Amino acid sequence: MDSVNPLxxxxxxxxxxxxxxxxNDSPSDHDKLLKALIKDFLDIHINQAGSPILARSSL
Incomplete structure (x- = not known):
């Protein structure tokens, strides 16, 4: 699988x-919560896989 550029x-x-x-809209509390959930999810997968490339391919 080709690597994915999150940007x-x-x-x-x-x-x-x-x-x-x-x-330009200010982030709401819900936006901030979703950001934290996504970041935690990705951090867990990256730590389990040992690299961002492997983590992305296992999603």
């Missing part, structure tokens, strides 16, 4: 959602 994924998501949500 490219974020750019693609931004293009999809920028019509409904503005980047």
């Amino acid at each position: 490219n994924i974020l750019k693609l998501l931004e293009m999809d959602y920028e019509q409904d949500f503005q980047p």
Whole structure:
């Protein structure tokens, strides 16, 4: 599997959602909670796999 660049994924998501949500909007409490959950999920997978590339391919 080719490696995935998370920043490219974020750019693609931004293009999809920028019509409904503005980047200048302040993050809500729900946004911050979701960020923490995603970060924890990715950290666990990266630590278990031993590398970001393996972690991404196991998602």
